[in-house]
Amino acid sequence: MREMKVNADSHAYPVYVGENLRFQVGRLLKEDYSSILIISDTTVGELYLEDIMSGINHPHIFHTLVPAGEASKNIEQFYEVHTKAIEYGLDRHSLIIALGGGVIGDLAGFVAATYMRGVDYVQIPTTILAHDSSVGGKVAVNHHLGKNLIGNFYPPKAVIYDVQTLESLDAKQVRSGYAELVKEAFIGDDQFLQQLLDIQLNDINSSQLIEHLYNGIHIKASIVEQDEKEAGIRKYLNLGHTLGHALEAEAGYGRIAHGEAVAIGILFALYVSEKEYGINLPYQQLLGWLHLNGYPLNISGAAPEALIRRMKSDKKNIGSRIQMILLQSPGNVTTKEINEELLTDYLTTFKRKLV
Amino acid sequence: MREMKVNADSHAYPVYVGENLRFQVGRLLKEDYSSILIISDTTVGELYLEDIMSGINHPHIFHTLVPAGEASKNIEQFYEVHTKAIEYGLDRHSLIIALGGGVIGDLAGFVAATYMRGVDYVQIPTTILAHDSSVGGKVAVNHHLGKNLIGNFYPPKAVIYDVQTLESLDAKQVRSGYAELVKEAFIGDDQFLQQLLDIQLNDINSSQLIEHLYNGIHIKASIVEQDEKEAGIRKYLNLGHTLGHALEAEAGYGRIAHGEAVAIGILFALYVSEKEYGINLPYQQLLGWLHLNGYPLNISGAAPEALIRRMKSDKKNIGSRIQMILLQSPGNVTTKEINEELLTDYLTTFKRKLV
Known part of the structure; x- marks a missing residue:
């Protein structure tokens, strides 16, 4: 087991x-709680709920399962989970456990942040992708007009990552998770980046996975510790997400995996960075790696105008001008406002290159 | 104008x-904002929205009005106000202004706390009651199973209290607000308490009102500064609220004014305190003052068993045992667990005394 400490503003x-x-x-929990509610989804619950329960010896332990998928990250499920928490008699000294991927982590975390104005919660991520969302305290539900628009900054009390739960992931989910690892590597660690771009995703063993997750979380944590509320450098973690979120929204949440959309977004950020700064970045190397590992790269169905409309509602924008996260070199991240006309050009030529 | 500084954990x-x-x-705002959304209700909006707008010179200022009344403090209105904020193009550098009583303060504050994971907001209370809720950062909406069960601790950037807006209050609202002032006086300032119990509510002038609000907020602020997240002494501010909330819920929110319910709750807390500690408290003096000022005191319609069921779901409880806030003397507050049987006795005799 590897272990690190994350210093949030509050704890x-x-x-x-x-x-x-x-x-x-149970052994890893550091405090006593009056009751415990495990929140999971129907898929993950069937696989791992019993394992989790078997390791916790507590007289008041409950669970509730929501339907698997991004569609559960809405205000109705949020309210419904609150109802369960009240009905099970949770009080301010209760613990919530988020068992699942990013959807569950964000939903259960936001319930914990708001239940009686905040109770403790623990993240037990069961996807590779969730290594990113489980650390740093961003919790939210989606609004029908945009992703993650209703939420809080509310760090967990612990993140417990069992890589064996990742063995049940399919190839699409592995791709999705590794895109965020690649993003972190671009931001923070060139050696880690080269290591990642040398591997094949269908050929990873448990100790490599532990190492990769540890490295990715380490980069993420070191940024979040400096800027928990995203007033400055935490924005950099959104590398690839400006276009990524727009692609997800256009396709309909859940149709394309989050990380698959982000992978295209990272590639686009490299493309724009090369154009804007007249530099060379490992665009071709990343493109080759994405091809090799079966990432879907055809976005010919998405109109630039529709994508730009989506990009304008990104939370990182000031007013409705589009801010992109760009690289001046690997490890050297910056933000730049790109006007709509230029962005339309970039998107049009980028799309054509991908087909 | 009187002014004080409140030191929240974050700012x-x-x-x-x-x-x-x-x-x-506009003059009192200390920062520049990209846009401003004023949230108010239909009643207050009609009276003061134009006045507020006239004092703010900003190119992007919007407003949205919700129906007046406690029923608006629900998850649907919360979501609807988010929709407006998105449609008006608010970003992370926008300001929300809560213009109204406690319902608006709690609802708009919770929207501000969660919109894109948190934007600044300012409280402009327009009721006496809201002197209490506008300071200290408690924001929330109601769940159909209990009051304020979904919310955050999220302090405002300023509280701007114009006592002239209180001239439009009716006698019931004045009673309701003064009950919370009496509560604060019992907790923190015996001299202020005697001053309050000497006045008639239909005979207050503007400078008295400013003085009373200032004193009440001062007591509240000094407690909140020591214990923002209600881990300890902030609980004391719930003096009268254990029974008060139960009475409100039994009557149906909005039927009895919050402060009127709290007034009965304070009286009950004095009654129980005298019994538990064998002491004398100004029970008769408070009862006389409540009568003199027309507080409704007949609760013969509420069954003790129903009230106790409500009291058990109070957020301050540990498990489902009922914790009451009691006085050992004015200014000397404590909490005590009272078992159900004894509480039923107390409620039964107390009700009888009131009729």
């Missing part, structure tokens, strides 16, 4: 990454 | 109490 919390941790949650 | 903010302040909001 420090441990991140554990290792094997068999899903049976040891 | 310090000013509270202004005076006359004509509703025309000076």
Whole structure:
């Protein structure tokens, strides 16, 4: 097991990454709670709920399952989970456990942040993608007009990552998760980046996975510690997300995996960075790696105008001018406002290159 | 104008109490914002929205009105106001202004706390009651199973209190607001308590009102500064609220004014305190003052069992045991667990005394 400490503004919390941790949650909890509510989805619940329960010895432990998928990250499910928490008698000294991928982490985290104005919660991510969302305290539900528009900054009390739960992921989910690892590597660690771009995703073992997740979380944590509320450099973690979110929204949430959309977004950020700064970035190397690992790259169905409309409602914008996260070199991130006309040109030529 | 500074965990903010302040909001704002959304209700909006707008010179200022009344403090209105904020193009550098009583303050504050994970907001309370809720950062909406169950701790950037807006209040609203002032006086300032119990509510002038609000807010602020997240002494501010909330819920929110319910709750807390500690408290003096000022005191319609069921779901409880806030003397507050059987006795005899 590998372990690190993340220093949030309000408190420090441990991140554990290792094997068999899903049976040891009770042992890893540092406080006593009056009751515990495990929130999961129907898919993950069937696979791992019993394992988690078997490792916690508590007289008042409850669970509630929401339908699997992004569609559950809405205000109705949010309210419904609150109803369960009230009905089970949770009080201010209760614990919520988020067992699942990013959807569950964001939804259960936001319930924890708002239940009686805030109770403790622990993240137990069960996807590679969720290594990103489980650390840093961003919790939210979607609004029908945009992703993650209703939420809080509310860090967990612990993140417990059992890599064995990742064995049940399909190839699409592995691709989705590794896109965020590649993003972190571009932002923070060139050696880690080269290591990632040398591997094939269908050929990773448990100890590599622990190492990659640990490295990715480490980069993320070091940024979040400096800027928890995203007033400055935390924005950099949105590399690839300006276009990524727009592609997801255009396709309909859940149709394209989040990380697959982000992968195209990172590639586009490299493309725009090369044009804007007249530099060379590992665009071709990334493109080759994405091809090799089966990332879907055809976005010919998405109209630039529609994408730009989506990009304008991005939370990182000031007013409705589009701010892109760009690279001046790997590890050297910046933000730049790109006007709509130029962005339309970039999107049009970029799309053509991909087909 | 009187002014004080409140030190929240995240930032310090000013509270202004005076006359004509509703025309000076722009001048009192300390930061530049990309856009401003005023959230109010249909009643208050008609009276003061124009005054507020006239004092703010900003190219992007919007407003949205919700129906007046406690029923608006629900998840649907919360979501609807988010929709407006998105449609008006608010970004992370926007300001929300809560113009109204406690319902608006709590609802708009919770929207501000969660819109894109948090934007600044300013409280402009227009009821006496809201002197309490506008300071201290508690924001929330109601769940159909209980009051204020979904919310955050999220302090405002300023509180701007124009006592002239209180001239439009009816006698019931004045009673409701003064009950919370009496509560604060019982907790923190015996001299202020005697001053309040000497006045007649239909005979207050503007400078008295400013003085009373200032004193009440001062007591509240000094407690909140020590315990923002209600881990300890902030609980004391719930004096009278254990029974008060139960009475409100039993009557149906909005049927009985919040402060009128709290007034009965304070009286009950004095009654129980005298019994539990064998002491004398100004029970008769408070009862006389409540009678003199027309507070409704007949609760014969509420069954003790129903009230106790409501009291058990109070957020301050540990598990489902009922914790009451009691006085050992004025200014000397404590909490005590009272078992159901004894509480039923107390409620039964107390009800009988009131009729």
